[in-house]
Amino acid sequence: MPPSRVEAPPPEMLMLPTGLTAVAWRRSARARRVSLRIDPRDGGIIVTLPARASRRAGLALLHSHIDWLTARLRALPGAVPFVDGAVIPIDDVPHRLRHVPGHGSGSGSRPGSGSRIEAGELVITGAAEFLERRTHDFLRAEARRRLVPLVAEKSRVAGVRAKRVTVKDTSSRWGSCAPDGSLAFSWRLVLAPAFVQDYVAAHEVGHLRHMNHGKNFWLAVNEMTPHMAEAVPWLRAHAARLMRIG
Numbered sequence: 418m419p420p421s422r423v424e425a426p427p428p429e430m431l432m433l434p435t436g437l438t439a440v441a442w443r444r445s446a447r448a449r450r451v452s453l454r455i456d457p458r459d460g461g462i463i464v465t466l467p468a469r470a471s472r473r474a475g476l477a478l479l480h481s482h483i484d485w486l487t488a489r490l491r492a493l494p495g496a497v498p499f500v501d502g503a504v505i506p507i508d509d510v511p512h513r514l515r516h517v518p519g520h521g522s523g524s525g526s527r528p529g530s531g532s533r534i535e536a537g538e539l540v541i542t543g544a545a546e547f548l549e550r551r552t553h554d555f556l557r558a559e560a561r562r563r564l565v566p567l568v569a570e571k572s573r574v575a576g577v578r579a580k581r582v583t584v585k586d587t588s589s590r591w592g593s594c595a596p597d598g599s600l601a602f603s604w605r606l607v608l609a610p611a612f613v614q615d616y617v618a619a620h621e622v623g624h625l626r627h628m629n630h631g632k633n634f635w636l637a638v639n640e641m642t643p644h645m646a647e648a649v650p651w652l653r654a655h656a657a658r659l660m661r662i663g
């Protein structure tokens with residue numbers, strides 16, 4: 418057969434000393450160079466290629482960083498999946514996840530009626546096959562219930578208005594502010610202490626006035642929250658652990 422000029426599809430899985438690992442390939446118009454990172458949520462590898470880079474360049478980078486990837490994967494905290502009996506922090510307080518089948522079963526798409534936080538437990542109702550999704554939905558709603566009033570309170574202090582507040586599953590950021598004034602937060606903030614939620618809300622509201630991390634931005638954040646000094650190191654110390662939950 419003549420040599421083909423068509424590149425072979427890149428591997429979706431890679432065998433590492435730590436085990437079989439998923440590889441996701443991304444094209445990015447904004448990326449300046451080929452890069453590798455580990456998705457802290459599931460321990461998968463993400464290869465980002467700039468618009469003009471070849472997959473071969475991504476493969477070369479991947480294969481020259483096997484030791485680095487292996488070390489990073491070994492350093493990940495243990496995963497805490499949403500299964501019956503798992504211990505999940507809510508506002509930094511451990512709660513045992515208790516699955517109660519029977520209530521609200523039959524539909525996985527409806528919000529779990531009867532799911533609740535009760536006496537140190539996170540009680541999730543519904544059929545077993547929907548437990549993971551219902552737990553996600555419940556915690557996302559709980560994150561929203563905390564963050565929306567915080568954003569409203571900080572916005573009043575700063576004299577700004579968020580266009581919209583969404584709660585998402587993000588892998589690298591606790592919050593973000595879009596140029597149109599929409600704020601987005603990670604649902605995992607519900608796992609963190611209240612003072613951290615307060616700080617992250619203030620940080621993103623601060624970006625409604627200053628789309629940068631300049632001196633005036635930090636002064637504005639400091640006016641909206643007394644917790645910056647403790648929240649920033651807390652997030653740095655606990656980010657990896659929180660990303661492994663759920």
Ligand SMILES: [Zn+2]
Pocket residue numbers: 620624629630
């Ligand atoms: Zn920022």
